[in-house]
Amino acid sequence: MHTTPHTNEEQAALWNGTAGQAWVRAQALLDAMLQPVEDHLIAQLPAASAEHLLDIGCGTGSTTLAAARRLGPGSRCVGIDISAPMTAAAQARVAQRHIPARFICADAQTHTFEPAAFDRLISRFGVMFFADPVAAFTTLRRAATDRGQLHLLTWRSPAENPFMTTAERAAAPLLPQLPVRQPEAPGQFAFADSARVTRILQASGWHTVEHQAVDLDCVLPESDLVAYFTQLGPLGRVLGSVDAALRERVTQTVRAAFEPFVKGDEVRLTAACWNVTASAAATGEGAHHD
Numbered sequence: 001m002h003t004t005p006h007t008n009e010e011q012a013a014l015w016n017g018t019a020g021q022a023w024v025r026a027q028a029l030l031d032a033m034l035q036p037v038e039d040h041l042i043a044q045l046p047a048a049s050a051e052h053l054l055d056i057g058c059g060t061g062s063t064t065l066a067a068a069r070r071l072g073p074g075s076r077c078v079g080i081d082i083s084a085p086m087t088a089a090a091q092a093r094v095a096q097r098h099i100p101a102r103f104i105c106a107d108a109q110t111h112t113f114e115p116a117a118f119d120r121l122i123s124r125f126g127v128m129f130f131a132d133p134v135a136a137f138t139t140l141r142r143a144a145t146d147r148g149q150l151h152l153l154t155w156r157s158p159a160e161n162p163f164m165t166t167a168e169r170a171a172a173p174l175l176p177q178l179p180v181r182q183p184e185a186p187g188q189f190a191f192a193d194s195a196r197v198t199r200i201l202q203a204s205g206w207h208t209v210e211h212q213a214v215d216l217d218c219v220l221p222e223s224d225l226v227a228y229f230t231q232l233g234p235l236g237r238v239l240g241s242v243d244a245a246l247r248e249r250v251t252q253t254v255r256a257a258f259e260p261f262v263k264g265d266e267v268r269l270t271a272a273c274w275n276v277t278a279s280a281a282a283t284g285e286g287a288h289h290d
Helices: 009-015 018-025 027-033 035-042 062-071 084-097 133-143 162-171 194-203 222-231 233-239 244-257
Strands: 052-056 076-081 101-105 118-124 144-155 207-221 266-279
Touching (some): 009 018, 018 027, 018 233, 027 035, 027 222, 035 118, 062 084, 062 101, 133 144, 162 244, 194 207, 194 266, 207 222, 222 266
Parallel strands (some): 076 101
Antiparallel strands (some): 144 266, 207 266
């Protein structure tokens, strides 16, 4: 990755370290939990279409592979992610399934894409981590054809997604070293403000930006809940560095805080998302809508 004043060095360190490794370990759990989100995103793609598609922040590759299945054998699907552990896991999945997709380990903000290479650009929760989002989406606009379409799913506000912040809120009194989320800083909720996202995309050369609020019901086995919150998110990144007694106390405290979401042997949550769409060209200048 080329070093510039606006590279995602902090995110690269995070996702090539403990966070990326944790996502690889939890791949099956996360893919199952987020299946309704993936389904909502992929349903927007035209079936059996020989399009070229880029999956931004593809992680371990589930959405890229789903897009390839949806678009069919005449398509070309590429996933890009800054995390070497996750793109390696994604490539291994391709080898097992013989699906025509490939993966690039690179920073989508600064990567040199072939110009006008992609008809569709998609992302499931992968675009909120750019150090300079205008620069990133300008790079991505250059990678799109003039008829290109952008489809993003991003998180709405923390207040609308209480499940996603339960662990850190419950653990904070016991772990003062937990990082505090900064509004609009790279991270899970950086695209919660739809007006800000519209400004970012328009400044990057995208047109006809639209936001639709969607609430998607997701399920996690109760037996996986402790593994989920002790490995992932802000809590997962610090819990391994504390002593065993405190770790057990934090785990018990946080597990109790999740009780409102537990229904029998399932954990039920609502993913409050923005479905964001945009066109590479202004209406009447080559854009199309399916």
